[in-house]
Amino acid sequence: MATIPRATQFAARTSRLRASTIREMLKVTQRPDVISFGGGLPAPELFPTMEIADITRRIMSEYGAAALQYSVTEGIPEMRSWVARRLGRRFGVHFEPESVLITNGSQQGLDLIGKIFLDPGDHVVLENPSYLGAIQAFDSYQARYLTVDTDDDGMIPSSLEQVLAHAEPLPKFVYLVPNFANPTGRTLAAERREPIVRICEHYGVPLIEDDPYGELRFEGRDSGPLIGYRTEGVVLYMGTGSKIVAPGLRVAWIVVRNQEVMERLVLSKQAVDLQTGSLAQYVFAGFVENDAMLEQHVQVIRRVYKQRRSYMLECLRELMPSYVRFNRPEGGMFLWATVERPGFDTEALLRVAAAQKVVFVPGVSFYPHRDVHSGMRLNFSNTKEEVMRRGMERLADAVRAQSPGG
Ligand SMILES: Cc1ncc(COP(=O)(O)O)c(C=O)c1O
Known part of the structure; x- marks a missing residue:
């Protein structure tokens, strides 16, 4: 039977390694019925798949062994x-x-x-x-x-x-x-x-x-x-x-x-x-x-993410209670929302939300001293508009369910 290593056999530097809430959550989001605003994933449908296939073939014939x-x-x-x-x-x-x-x-x-x-x-x-x-x-x-x-x-x-x-x-x-x-x-x-x-x-x-x-x-x-x-x-x-x-x-x-x-x-x-x-x-x-191909590609990403950002804002405005605040980023993949209710804890919210099949990343994970509990990171790049509204409805319901008085 293999012996179980004693904790002291590990280097001290490994004792503080925390499981990333995000990685752990990505496991849940593999389930097709869960709507995820959690991961920081780019939109996979925008990957230049065919171009990469062509380029790989060209690289192999032009550079051959050097590329390997x-x-x-x-x-x-x-x-x-x-x-x-x-x-x-x-x-x-x-x-x-x-x-x-x-x-x-x-x-x-x-x-x-x-x-x-x-x-x-x-x-x-x-x-x-x-x-x-x-x-x-x-x-x-x-x-x-x-x-x-x-x-x-x-x-x-x-x-x-x-x-x-x-x-x-x-x-x-x-x-x-x-x-x-x-x-x-x-x-x-x-x-x-x-x-x-x-x-x-x-x-x-x-x-x-x-x-x-x-x-x-x-x-x-x-x-x-x-x-x-x-x-x-x-x-x-x-x-x-x-x-x-x-x-x-x-x-x-x-x-x-x-x-x-x-x-x-x-x-x-x-x-x-x-x-x-x-x-x-x-x-x-x-x-x-x-340059032209890259520029065109990045422009498509910007256009799609902008639409998704704007749509997420629309859903937030329409569906969330007034004590949920959110910002309006001019780019990137995330927006930040806070629930302005005393003592509100978005980790507890995540448990309720996950049961309703929508997830996000609770803000506390991003505070080095883990001392602020009201934030949520919402990813907009990886959810299409038709799914986004449903996810936001579920999330707004979960917020109300977690807030005394709704
Ligand atoms: C701020 C920041 N730095 C670094 C990274 C890591 O990126 P990469 O895929 O290049 O490792 C990320 C990924 O989400 C990020 O958000």
Whole structure:
């Protein structure tokens, strides 16, 4: 009979790993009769399936064995220069391909960042609420969290200043999602961007700008990226192909101009997986190299997500009681709702809602200190309009059932 390992045989870093509510919930949502506003999934019907099939065939005949061989840790040259070019064009800022590291999803980027910066007990500064996957990645390096106040315009610079001025010791980095954040859909206001860069520069704290949703803007104007400011400080920009092409390819990137940071990231990645899959990189590069095709594809995604966002807002306005507040993101995949009733707990709501076959992610999962219970993350990208209304009706019923007096 196999012996059961004693808990002490595991590394201490594994003791804090929390099962992601989202992953657990995705299991429930596999059932066809459940309507899910929970996952952060792109709309699968928009994946460029046939194009990817054609490109894969072409890659095999053009590159053959090279696409199946080991490659360099930093990423294939075609990918690194495409990232530098695309960001350069989007932001009007020059980037060198040498500043780009291709990672196996941005999630790996977050892990590598944790690996190179964090010793057990180190402080990390987060928005409140923040992306759960980042909290999970930093948890495994036994980080402690300092939270900065946020409002509808994202992180509040004066609150960041306060946190850094009183932090002892100084945190290892500040992490934020500047555009259409996960979970709130909020965007960091243009006038807050430079002050945040300057505060981090002043305290010598690296800034991590995680931007998976920036290309999914449906309306309004883009603000420049934090990495676009001239600074003595270290800024790491993260982007991903998951939302503009397909998450299954696992192709993403970190851009950092500081060579020492880049070297450590590369060495750490080498130890983890040697490199991001060669075939996936060639296929991704094959799809995105055609600017017109990529642009057309992203425009379709924006159009469909915008319709779904607007329809979800319409349903919320029509169906929810007046004490449910929600925002109106100008892009991305999520909106954020709060139930403004004293003591209301959206985890308890989820249990009632799941019994009525509709799910969402309770906000508490995204608060590093798990201390705010009134929020819900609602995903609109992955539900068609005809199903959305039914889901919202069920959710509104569940909210009323959970609220004394309805
Ligand atoms: C803010 C944020 N960062 C990173 C990721 C991970 O993306 P990837 O698929 O590139 O690993 C996600 C995915 O939802 C996200 O929302």
